[in-house]
Amino acid sequence: VIGQRPTILNTDILPAEVARDLHETIHSGQEWRGTLQNVRKNGEQYWEEVCISPIADEHGEISSYLGVGEDISARKAAEERQLLLMAELDHRVKNTLSVVLSIAKQTLRTTNTFDRFREAFEGRLMALAQVHRLLTKNRWGAVLLEELATLAAKPYTDTDGPTVVVSGPPLRLGPKDAQSLHLIFHELATNAAKYGAFSVPNGNVDVKWETSHEGGDAFVQIHWCESGGP
Secondary structure, eight states, X not given: OTTOOGGGGOOTXXXXXXXXXXXXXXXXXXXXXXXXXXXXXXXXXXXXXXXXXXXXXXXXXXXXXXXXXXXXXXXXXXXXXXXXXXXXXXXXXXXXXXXXXXXXXXXXXXXXXXXXXXXXXXXHHXXXXXXXXXXXXXXXXXXXXXXXXXXXXGGGOOTTSOEEEEEOSOOEEOHHHHHHHHHHHHHHHHHHHHHSGGGSTTOEEEEEEEEEEETTEEEEEEEEEEESOO
């Protein structure tokens, strides 16, 4: 590049306004600093942080330029990942608040005293927290239906108490469906603890599911079967 004009820095991916600012700045005898995209010899694009300084001769005329470029592609990629994570976090928080609001409204409609509202609302929030922990453990990917059923029944089963048996083909659910289904299992388990199989030592809950296909669509049918209770 020795002896070449600064226009060799121009590439198809360098915005015209950036190239204009760069050239005007160094031609006026000032140092230019900025971040821009460039192209490697193999055609790969990368980000670099650039500093170009004009060098004057003994007469004060610009005789050459000193340019230093640092490859910051890794830093740029990390910044982009951080922005994506922040956007995803914002999306999840909004979704969670929406779910909490829906739970509050539903609980208000089905309870007539503050004590009943508090008991039901706290239980549903705890169920939501449970499935959030499970989703976090799975990096907010898919979770097994088996895990959701077992998690909902866990507070009511021990070695000397009611039992729960889950069975069915491996079935993974995304975060939204997992939240909804876990809240359904929570309601069933709570009802079983108050009036059904989980309210007695010898009670049993059998959760099983089966999948089917019809017209190109996939379906799952879930059975919650209680026995040994009142």
